[in-house]
Amino acid sequence: MTEAQAILILCAMLGGEAEHRVEYTLDAVTSHVRVDCVTDTHAIEVGLDDTRSAYDSLHQATFNAHLLGLEPMVVLIDTDGIESQYEYQVETVARTYGVAYATWDTDYLLRWQMAEPFRLGRDARS
Numbered sequence: 001m002t003e004a005q006a007i008l009i010l011c012a013m014l015g016g017e018a019e020h021r022v023e024y025t026l027d028a029v030t031s032h033v034r035v036d037c038v039t040d041t042h043a044i045e046v047g048l049d050d051t052r053s054a055y056d057s058l059h060q061a062t063f064n065a066h067l068l069g070l071e072p073m074v075v076l077i078d079t080d081g082i083e084s085q086y087e088y089q090v091e092t093v094a095r096t097y098g099v100a101y102a103t104w105d106t107d108y109l110l111r112w113q114m115a116e117p118f119r120l121g122r123d124a125r126s
Contacts (some may be wrong), residue, residue, distance in 0.1 A: 001077070001079070001106045001109065002109065003047065003048050003077070006046055006077045006104075006106070006109060007019070007036045007037060007046045009045060009055065009109045009110075009112065009113045010037060010044075010075060010077075010104060011036070011044070011079035012113075012116070013059060013109075013112055014039050014044070016037040016039040016042075017037070017039075017040050017042065018036065018037055018061050019034050019035075019036065019038070020034065020035040020038040021033075021034055021035075021067055022034075022035060022064065022067050022068060024067055033060070033063070033064055033067070034070060035060075035064045035068070036060075038068065038070070039070075041060060041069075041071055042065070042070055042071050042072065042073040042100065043064040043065035043068060043070045043071070043072055043073070044061065044069060044072075044073040044074070044075055045057040045058075045060040045061040045072075045073070045074055045075070046065065046075050046076075046077060047074065047075075047076050047077070047090070048076070048077050048079060049076050049077060049080065049082075049083075049084055049086065049105060050080060050082075050084040050086060050087070050089050050104070051077050051078055051082055051086060052075045052086060054086040054087065054090050055086065055090060057062070057074045057075075057090065058074055058090055058093055058099065059075070061073055061074045061099060062099060066106050071100060072099045072100065073099065073100035073101070073102070074090060074099060074100070074101050074102075075101075075102050075103070075104055076090060076091075076101075076102075076103050076104075077103070077104055077105075077106055077109070078103045078104065078105045078106065079106050081105075087103065091103075112115070
């Protein structure tokens with residue numbers, strides 16, 4: 001599972017908007033960020049476990065939450081069932097500074113996605 005796939009599934013689960021664009025201006029120069037998932041209450045950044053880029057999720061979640069006036073949240077996608085040094089560090093820092101933190105298992109996300117037609121009352125074969 002790629003990070004992009006995980007974002008789409010997770011954001012659908014949470015009833016949020018995936019890949020939400022937010023513009024901001026600094027010294028008369030407009031720039032933007034893309035928030036992985038925005039809900040009514042949280043700016044959520046998703047990262048894959050066992051990758052150094054997981055550190056970026058914490059930075060992005062807090063910065064994006066600031067821009068949107070929401071609470072930050074980091075979700076790391078567990079691909080191997082083992083807590084890596086990156087997961088441990090991100091969770092420790094997030095919890096220390098009051099940033100919501102969760103891990104979701106790739107198998108669970110895939111099962112949720114596969115069962116979605118049944119939750120919506122549709123035949124999975126159509």
